[in-house]
Amino acid sequence: MNTAGINHRGLKKLLLYLALAAGALYAGFPVLWMACASIKSNREIFSLPPRLLPEAVNFDAYKTIFSTPEKMRFFLNSYLVAGCVTVLTLLFAILAAYSFSRYDFRFKKQLNLFIIATQSLPPITLLIPYFGLITTLKLYDTYFALIFTYMVFTLPYAILMMTGYFNTLPRELDEAVMVDGAGNFRALWRVLVPISRPGIVSTGLYTFLISWNEFLFALTLTKTTKMRTVPVGIQQLMGQHSYEWNEMMAMSILGCLPILLLFLFFQRNFIAGMTAGSVKS
Amino acid sequence: MAQVTGAAVTGARLKRLATPYAYLFPTLMLMALLMVVPMIMVVQYSLMDNVITNKHPQFVGLENYAKVFQDEVFLEAAGHTLYFTVMSVIFHMVVGLMFALLLNSKLLGSVPKAIFRAVYVLPWMFTATIVAILWRLLLDPSGVINYILKFTGLAQSYAEWFGSSATALNAVTFVNIWAGYPFYMVSLLAGLQGVPADLYEAAMIDGAGSVRRFWHITIPQLMPIIRSISMLDFIWTMQVFPLVWLTTGGGPIHATEMLSTYTYKLAFSSYKFSLASASAVVILVFSLAIAFVYVKYQKARD
Amino acid sequence: MKRFLSVFLTLMLLLSLSSVSALAQEDVKIEFIQWWEPELPQGFLRGLMDEFEAQNPGVKVELISGPYSSTKDQIIAGAATGTLCDVVGLDGAWVNDLSKQGAIANLDDLVAAYKTDDSEFGAKVSVGGKNFMYGVVTFAYTMFVNNDMLKAAGIADVPSNRSEFLAAAEALTNADKNQYGWVLPLSLQSPNGIQNDTMSWVWASGGSMMNKDGTPNVNNPDVKEALTFIKDLYDKGVVSPGSFSKQEQDKVEEFVNGRIGTMVDTLAHITMIRERNPQLDFSVSAVPAKDGYDGKRGMVYAAWGIGVSENSQHKEEAWKLVNFLLNSDVNARLAATANAFPGNSKAAPDYSKADPLFTKAFEIYQQSYACNEFVGLPVAEELMRIFAEQFQGALEGKQSIDDCLAAVQEKWQAEF
Numbered sequence: 001m002n003t004a005g006i007n008h009r010g011l012k013k014l015l016l017y018l019a020l021a022a023g024a025l026y027a028g029f030p031v032l033w034m035a036c037a038s039i040k041s042n043r044e045i046f047s048l049p050p051r052l053l054p055e056a057v058n059f060d061a062y063k064t065i066f067s068t069p070e071k072m073r074f075f076l077n078s079y080l081v082a083g084c085v086t087v088l089t090l091l092f093a094i095l096a097a098y099s100f101s102r103y104d105f106r107f108k109k110q111l112n113l114f115i116i117a118t119q120s121l122p123p124i125t126l127l128i129p130y131f132g133l134i135t136t137l138k139l140y141d142t143y144f145a146l147i148f149t150y151m152v153f154t155l156p157y158a159i160l161m162m163t164g165y166f167n168t169l170p171r172e173l174d175e176a177v178m179v180d181g182a183g184n185f186r187a188l189w190r191v192l193v194p195i196s197r198p199g200i201v202s203t204g205l206y207t208f209l210i211s212w213n214e215f216l217f218a219l220t221l222t223k224t225t226k227m228r229t230v231p232v233g234i235q236q237l238m239g240q241h242s243y244e245w246n247e248m249m250a251m252s253i254l255g256c257l258p259i260l261l262l263f264l265f266f267q268r269n270f271i272a273g274m275t276a277g278s279v280k281s
Numbered sequence: 282m283a284q285v286t287g288a289a290v291t292g293a294r295l296k297r298l299a300t301p302y303a304y305l306f307p308t309l310m311l312m313a314l315l316m317v318v319p320m321i322m323v324v325q326y327s328l329m330d331n332v333i334t335n336k337h338p339q340f341v342g343l344e345n346y347a348k349v350f351q352d353e354v355f356l357e358a359a360g361h362t363l364y365f366t367v368m369s370v371i372f373h374m375v376v377g378l379m380f381a382l383l384l385n386s387k388l389l390g391s392v393p394k395a396i397f398r399a400v401y402v403l404p405w406m407f408t409a410t411i412v413a414i415l416w417r418l419l420l421d422p423s424g425v426i427n428y429i430l431k432f433t434g435l436a437q438s439y440a441e442w443f444g445s446s447a448t449a450l451n452a453v454t455f456v457n458i459w460a461g462y463p464f465y466m467v468s469l470l471a472g473l474q475g476v477p478a479d480l481y482e483a484a485m486i487d488g489a490g491s492v493r494r495f496w497h498i499t500i501p502q503l504m505p506i507i508r509s510i511s512m513l514d515f516i517w518t519m520q521v522f523p524l525v526w527l528t529t530g531g532g533p534i535h536a537t538e539m540l541s542t543y544t545y546k547l548a549f550s551s552y553k554f555s556l557a558s559a560s561a562v563v564i565l566v567f568s569l570a571i572a573f574v575y576v577k578y579q580k581a582r583d
Numbered sequence: 584m585k586r587f588l589s590v591f592l593t594l595m596l597l598l599s600l601s602s603v604s605a606l607a608q609e610d611v612k613i614e615f616i617q618w619w620e621p622e623l624p625q626g627f628l629r630g631l632m633d634e635f636e637a638q639n640p641g642v643k644v645e646l647i648s649g650p651y652s653s654t655k656d657q658i659i660a661g662a663a664t665g666t667l668c669d670v671v672g673l674d675g676a677w678v679n680d681l682s683k684q685g686a687i688a689n690l691d692d693l694v695a696a697y698k699t700d701d702s703e704f705g706a707k708v709s710v711g712g713k714n715f716m717y718g719v720v721t722f723a724y725t726m727f728v729n730n731d732m733l734k735a736a737g738i739a740d741v742p743s744n745r746s747e748f749l750a751a752a753e754a755l756t757n758a759d760k761n762q763y764g765w766v767l768p769l770s771l772q773s774p775n776g777i778q779n780d781t782m783s784w785v786w787a788s789g790g791s792m793m794n795k796d797g798t799p800n801v802n803n804p805d806v807k808e809a810l811t812f813i814k815d816l817y818d819k820g821v822v823s824p825g826s827f828s829k830q831e832q833d834k835v836e837e838f839v840n841g842r843i844g845t846m847v848d849t850l851a852h853i854t855m856i857r858e859r860n861p862q863l864d865f866s867v868s869a870v871p872a873k874d875g876y877d878g879k880r881g882m883v884y885a886a887w888g889i890g891v892s893e894n895s896q897h898k899e900e901a902w903k904l905v906n907f908l909l910n911s912d913v914n915a916r917l918a919a920t921a922n923a924f925p926g927n928s929k930a931a932p933d934y935s936k937a938d939p940l941f942t943k944a945f946e947i948y949q950q951s952y953a954c955n956e957f958v959g960l961p962v963a964e965e966l967m968r969i970f971a972e973q974f975q976g977a978l979e980g981k982q983s984i985d986d987c988l989a990a991v992q993e994k995w996q997a998e999f
Binding site: 526533 | 655656659663680683684685761770771772773774824825826827828829833837842962964965968971972975976979981998
């Protein structure tokens with residue numbers, strides 16, 4: 001009886017790991033290829049038959065990036081903008097989600113629709129009127145132009161996500177705090193927010209990524225090289241006559257490393273124990 | 282006996298009425314300023330002729346819309362966009378859910394869990410330009426994917442994934458699925474961890490197997506999240522541009538033409554901004570319809 | 584929480600300050616938008632600007648460099664909102680549309696206003712008789728040939744007419760070894776393949792796709808012959824697979840890796856090919872003409888052009904920069920560094936440090952005439968795309984060459 005139980009469990013575990021490995025291949029192989037390409041010479045990337053691992057490891061792409069201050073500044077700009085966008089979006093979204101979740105008011109449905117609807121125009125057509133607006137507001141070629149623009153793209157999802165989270169938390173929680181005399185604002189920050197950490201983390205991550213990877217508005221709303229972000233920097237390597245393939249790959253890899261670390265760090269900290277029935281009444 | 286004056290009551294009531302709006306105020310202000318204004322301008326453009334290229338555009342009403350709907354390329358693009366979007370959303374969900382379930386398994390230790398989680402989230406970390414270029418290299422006729430397929434005997438010859446009208450649309454959809462599933466995976470994983478454990482325990486006591494538990498507990502619990510991310514993803518995917526543009530440019534011969542590439546070409550290649558605006562407004566209306574249905578459903582549930 | 588907020592607010596304040604640039608009040612600052620800086624050696628273009636600033640005290644030049652593919656969009660958006668840079672790097676294909684938009688200035692007016700002698704400035708692009716762009720440097724396209732592959736296939740001479748080319752391409756092709764005779768990039772995303780790889784055959788034989796009055800005449804025997812020839816190559820399997828999504832950059836990489844025997848390409852790539860594959864033995868020759876043609880051959884070119892924004896507040900300084908880049912000394916240096924031909928007809932670039940192939944190409948160039956009928960046409964990129972779409976259909980066998988050309992002619996006329 002015992003051995004059968006263990007075997008069954010062992011088989012399940014084996015199947016699980018096989019599935020996990022297959023998934024890892026699907027998700028990770030292209031990225032692995034990208035990483036290898038970043039340490040190959042441009043010519044080797046196109047060699048036939050294609051090889052995964054480089055014949056001659058070549059760090060020139062990385063050397064070029066690290067030794068060019070303009071390129072390093074791209075990374076700084078991207079992080080700065082993405083960081084600010086994340087913090088501000090979470091702030092605005094938590095407030096808005098509290099409103100949608102805990103209150104019933106006249107224009108609730110319409111406002112909800114409005115916020116989602118702002119996603120619905122293809123950015124490419126918004127480009128020219130948007131550009132005109134930003135110039136009129138004298139925000140052209142500033143960090144603020146990018147920060148505010150990205151917030152408009154990230155807020156709808158953030159609000160949706162946070163509203164959903166707050167909806168799963170029963171009102172007894174709020175009331176428990178408010179009975180002690182605290183206002184609803186306090187109920188929000190003291191109670192709801194800490195419990196919604198998994199939601200906040202995944203929303204924050206998503207917001208950061210959207211902001212980090214955005215290209216079109218980063219290109220249009222910035223003018224000088226010192227304001228540009230990583231995606232623009234990558235596109236600049238796509239010259240009229242030739243591409244610097246390995247440098248493009250290297251910039252991508254460099255870009256994703258810190259985000260990956262951030263992701264690992266936050267997930268470890270907040271996932272464990274959040275399921276531990278914190279809402280048991 | 283507490284005496285409350287009329288003014289105090291009205292004051293308190295006003296405060297209560299205004300509070301939800303106050304919480305929404307920062308968001309609304311930002312959206313109104315930075316979105317509504319340009320949107321109105323685009324709608325305006327769509328009702329005029331010779332916008333941007335001509336300093337004195339004239340009002341032409343719905344003429345641009347008529348032209349756009351009569352263009353067979355537009356209709357083709359609409360069809361492709363629908364196919365692309367629906368397939369993407371479905372498979373994003375399937376792959377995302379599969380990975381989320383795998384990662385949520387209790388049989389998985391915390392260290393392997395962290396490693397696999399990081400690997401699965403990788404496709405998300407790269408800007409659309411790089412994803413497009415990377416897959417163009419991988420799916421090149423003499424690229425590594427074809428080589429592996431031939432080597433393992435799964436294919437007879439080198440397929441032209443992006444270059445052939447038969448496979449281009451599916452190739453582009455495949456790449457989009459790869460690039461977009463982490464969004465679902467992360468949201469669903471967070472959702473899975475929010476499902477109360479006692480629900481499962483109760484079901485197990487009642488003798489429900491894992492499949493039944495999945496369909497009757499997991500899925501219903503995840504439904505709100507599934508609905509909202511599907512809707513958002515649907516709207517976003519309808520507008521996907523750099524991925525398609527940089528891999529196929531809408532070709533071969535319109536095989537992968539999407540509403541977004543169609544609009545872009547009208548605007549920046551033909552300089553017909555009025556028509557491009559009309560096309561954009563059409564996309565806007567479709568998206569609004571979906572958003573409307575979603576919000577209505579939400580209201581009904583509440 | 585409070586501390587966090589105050590730190591955050593301070594950060595935001597710092598951000599807003601950092602965006603303000605400090606500039607001496609007396610300096611006139613002009614902006615020059617182009618895509619050339621990343622294509623030139625690091626610091627070269629900036630060095631030229633510094634020279635200009637030294638010669639013109641009180642004027643500062645800011646280089647706005649962007650990716651080539653987005654520069655056109657940026658210029659359009661900039662022109663539409665009145666924020667276009669003073670000096671504008673241009674591609675001949677954009678001139679017609681930008682001039683209609685009123686974005687770029689009529690350079691003849693500036694010549695008159697500042698009494699400049701622009702007789703040496705070649706490669707003018709005019710629309711409706713008015714000049715809007717000067718070509719600063721031009722990149723010519725020739726046939727590149729992989730000598731190793733040619734020798735291995737037993738071909739002694741570089742093909743000089745179409746039938747020799749067909750024979751050579753067939754001999755060079757070996758599908759099992761993934762080697763092909765020729766390559767045709769027909770991607771719709773940037774449809775330059777029509778200009779560089781398709782129409783070049785027509786122009787090399789003295790043909791034309793336009794009427795003398797500037798209206799399209801695509802459906803003529805010269806064009807038909809060339810297209811039929813290319814379709815023949817395609818059907819015989821001598822063209823590298825994946826044409827419909829292939830771009831110019833892919834074409835070059837395949838050549839560098841010895842997978843293609845010949846390609847029509849820009850001379851700007853000579854340096855790049857040498858860097859990527861120093862062992863490759865290749866040469867350049869004129870694009871083969873049709874059999875029996877011995878007239879002057881047209882040579883495709885692409886130019887780095889320059890113009891002035893119509894809304895510029897500093898037209899005088901902008902004009903000075905344009906003249907600076909076009910004077911024979913600076914122009915010669917720029918051309919030599921960029922591996923291009925000078926826009927100034929009197930300039931004598933020092934090609935001694937350049938690749939010997941480049942000198943050979945220059946000789947070919949001097950015996951040909953520069954020819955690119957897409958320059959100056961309205962919506963030139965869209966015209967190329969229309970042609971590419973129809974031609975793709977013909978190559979796939981979905982329509983005949985006649986139908987293809989008739990469709991192109993019809994659609995083009997709608998644009999004129």
